[in-house]
Amino acid sequence: MKIAVVGAGLMGHGIAQVFASHRYEVAIFDPAPSALESVGARIRANLRDLGEDMSAADRVTPCAELEQAVCGADFVVEAALENLEAKQALFARIEAAASPQAILASNTSVIPITRIMAGLRDRSRCLGTHWWNPPYLVPLVEVIATEWTSIEAVDKTMALHRAIGKKPVHVKKDVPGFVGNRLQHALWREAIALVEHGVCDARTVDTVVKASFGRRLAALGPLENADLVGTDLTLAIHRIVLPDLDSRPAPSPYLERLVADGRLGMKSHHGFRTWTDQEIAALRRDMFDHLKAALAADAAKLPK
Numbered sequence: 285m286k287i288a289v290v291g292a293g294l295m296g297h298g299i300a301q302v303f304a305s306h307r308y309e310v311a312i313f314d315p316a317p318s319a320l321e322s323v324g325a326r327i328r329a330n331l332r333d334l335g336e337d338m339s340a341a342d343r344v345t346p347c348a349e350l351e352q353a354v355c356g357a358d359f360v361v362e363a364a365l366e367n368l369e370a371k372q373a374l375f376a377r378i379e380a381a382a383s384p385q386a387i388l389a390s391n392t393s394v395i396p397i398t399r400i401m402a403g404l405r406d407r408s409r410c411l412g413t414h415w416w417n418p419p420y421l422v423p424l425v426e427v428i429a430t431e432w433t434s435i436e437a438v439d440k441t442m443a444l445h446r447a448i449g450k451k452p453v454h455v456k457k458d459v460p461g462f463v464g465n466r467l468q469h470a471l472w473r474e475a476i477a478l479v480e481h482g483v484c485d486a487r488t489v490d491t492v493v494k495a496s497f498g499r500r501l502a503a504l505g506p507l508e509n510a511d512l513v514g515t516d517l518t519l520a521i522h523r524i525v526l527p528d529l530d531s532r533p534a535p536s537p538y539l540e541r542l543v544a545d546g547r548l549g550m551k552s553h554h555g556f557r558t559w560t561d562q563e564i565a566a567l568r569r570d571m572f573d574h575l576k577a578a579l580a581a582d583a584a585k586l587p588k
């Protein structure tokens with residue numbers, strides 16, 4: 285079974301790495317020569333950091349042409365820019381070059397797969413596989429079916445992602461943001477509103493999440509939690525709190541203002557808060573260490 289990855293950026297190189305680490309041959313395409321030239325080195329750096337077999341990087345073949353990457357593949361996953369028109373154009377080329385049996389997947393974060401694949405001839409083999417960053421440390425892959433996707437394509441994709449050590453879930457309706465990003469951005473909307481309305485500052489929002497329910501979330505999902513405390517208590521809480529939560533159907537004006545003022549977050553050292561290079565490096569290190577420890581804990585639970 286051969287894999288093609290389209291786009292060798294942050295997600296594409298990591299997705300290629302995971303397939304290669306599980307002994308799949310991977311062809312990867314990116315129109316940016318710098319992305320293609322650096323893909324091997326980036327994968328090797330990740331493997332070194334993880335203490336994994338470096339030879340996996342040799343199973344990833346950079347291709348300067350899209351058609352060359354996808355023509356022999358059984359499974360094609362696109363991880364290019366988050367832009368509907370660009371993805372539609374890419375999939376038209378992918379469909380023309382790929383084998384008729386190949387499954388075609390997009391790693392879009394939030395764009396409905398239906399919109400991306402609408403113009404294709406055979407949409408029964410098209411679906412979404414939404415990975416999380418970094419792909420080699422976060423287990424979930426959302427497998428998103430459209431109304432046209434065949435159950436065989438879903439089953440094969442679920443099995444493939446299980447075989448590479450991922451935790452695939454089947455998302456049955458193709459809604460914007462799928463499951464994970466809808467939940468995540470519902471939380472972010474309220475987080476921003478709390479700052480906007482002066483309830484607390486940004487640092488406090490993050491402390492509250494990280495030191496409270498964020499600690500539990502990896503072991504106790506929201507609906508497990510609701511069942512734990514009782515649906516009756518959950519209902520009583522919702523009667524009081526839901527009418528007060530932010531429900532504006534558009535981005536917060538506070539967020540719009542940050543972007544208009546060039547406060548773009550860590551890349552401009554100023555977003556909701558100011559950031560020094562040391563603070564950015566420490567936060568990244570904390571996140572990677574946390575994710576690596578969680579993965580090691582998962583591995584320790586597997587039957588020997």
Ligand SMILES: NC(=O)c1ccc[n+]([C@@H]2O[C@H](COP(=O)([O-])OP(=O)(O)OC[C@H]3O[C@@H](n4cnc5c(N)ncnc54)[C@H](O)[C@@H]3O)[C@@H](O)[C@H]2O)c1
Binds near residue numbers: 293393
């Ligand atoms: N970054 C995340 O946390 C994350 C998580 C899940 C999904 N995604 C999604 O994955 C996709 C890729 O995101 P990323 O963070 O890796 O972006 P990125 O900017 O790091 O990489 C995108 C890559 O696509 C390449 N590219 C541009 N045009 C292309 C084309 N026509 N064909 C092939 N490649 C092309 C770029 O040169 C770049 O290397 C996006 O759809 C994004 O929404 C991102």
